[in-house]
Amino acid sequence: xxxxxxxxxxxxxxxxxxxxxxxxxxxxxxxxxxxxxxxxxxxxxxxxxxxxxxxxxxxxxxxxxxxxxxxxxxxxxxxxxxxxxxxxxxxxxxxxxxxxxxxxxxxxxxxxxxxxxxxxxxxxxxxxxxxxxxxxxxxxxxxxxxxxxxxxxxxxxxxxxxxxxxxxxxxxxxxxx
Numbered sequence: 692x693x694x695x696x697x698x699x700x701x702x703x704x705x706x707x708x709x710x711x712x713x714x715x716x717x718x719x720x721x722x723x724x725x726x727x728x729x730x731x732x733x734x735x736x737x738x739x740x741x742x743x744x745x746x747x748x749x750x751x752x753x754x755x756x757x758x759x760x761x762x763x764x765x766x767x768x769x770x771x772x773x774x775x776x777x778x779x780x781x782x783x784x785x786x787x788x789x790x791x792x793x794x795x796x797x798x799x800x801x802x803x804x805x806x807x808x809x810x811x812x813x814x815x816x817x818x819x820x821x822x823x824x825x826x827x828x829x830x831x832x833x834x835x836x837x838x839x840x841x842x843x844x845x846x847x848x849x850x851x852x853x854x855x856x857x858x859x860x861x862x863x864x865x866x867x868x
Contacts, residue, residue: 695852695859698841699834704816704858708736711814711831712743715784723747724782725808729799730754730772732788735845735853736816736833740786751775753785755795768798779807784831788846789817793825800827817841817858 715724723746728737730752741748754772783803790796796813803811814831821838842848843855852861 692864693848694862695842695855696862697857697859698836698839699858701844701856704833704844705739707833708739708816709743711833712740712745714831715740715814716745719746719782722782723749724784725778726750726786727774727778727783727803728752728786729788731853732846733786733816736788737786740814749776751778753799755799768795770802774806777806778803780809783808783811785811785813787813787815788844789819789841790815790827790829791819791822793823793827796827797825816844 724744726737726741726744726748728734728750731754737750741750751774752772753774754770756769756771785796785799785803787796790813796815800811800813812830813828815829816833818829818832818835819838820835839860840848841858842852842861843858845853846858847853848861848863
C-alpha cells in the first residue's frame with residue numbers, strides 16, 4: 692500500500708499562498724490579469740491563489756500533460772485543453788503546481804507568447820531544481836523542494852491523491868523482481 696509522508700501542512704501552504712496573492716496584487720496594482728490555471732494539478736492552488744489576489748481577475752484553463760500515469764515526465768508535452776478566449780494584449784499569470792524539468796513550462800511559454808499577450812509571468816507552488824533540464828523563470832514561487840515525488844493539494848499519482856489537503860511525499864511499495 693502506498694504511504695504518504697507529510698512534507699508541507701495545509702496551514703503552511705495557505706500562509707504562503709496568501710503571501711503570493713499579496714505580491715501579485717502589489718505588482719499589478721490597477722491592472723487586470725488573466726490567471727491561466729494549468730490543469731489538472733494546479734486547480735486547488737489556482738483557486739486558493741485567485742481568492743488571495745485583490746485585483747480584477749479572469750480565469751482560464753490550459754490542460755497540459757507530460758507525466759501520463761507515471762512518476763517521471765515523459766518529456767513530450769501535449770495540450771489537452773486550450774484557452775477558451777483570446778489573450779492578446781492581456782497580462783497573463785500562469786498558475787502551475789510544480790516546475791521540475793522545465794520542459795512543460797518552456798513549451799507553454801513559447802506557445803502563449805505567440806498569442807500576443809502584454810506580459811506572461813509564472814506562479815508555481817513548487818520548484819524541484821534538481822530535475823531542471825531547461826531553466827524557467829518563476830516569478831512567484833511557493834516552495835523549493837528536493838527531488839521527491841509529491842502528491843496532495845491537487846497533485847496526483849495516476850489521478851489519485853489530489854484531494855489530500857497537504858503536500859506529501861509518495862512512497863510506493865517495491866515491485867517484486
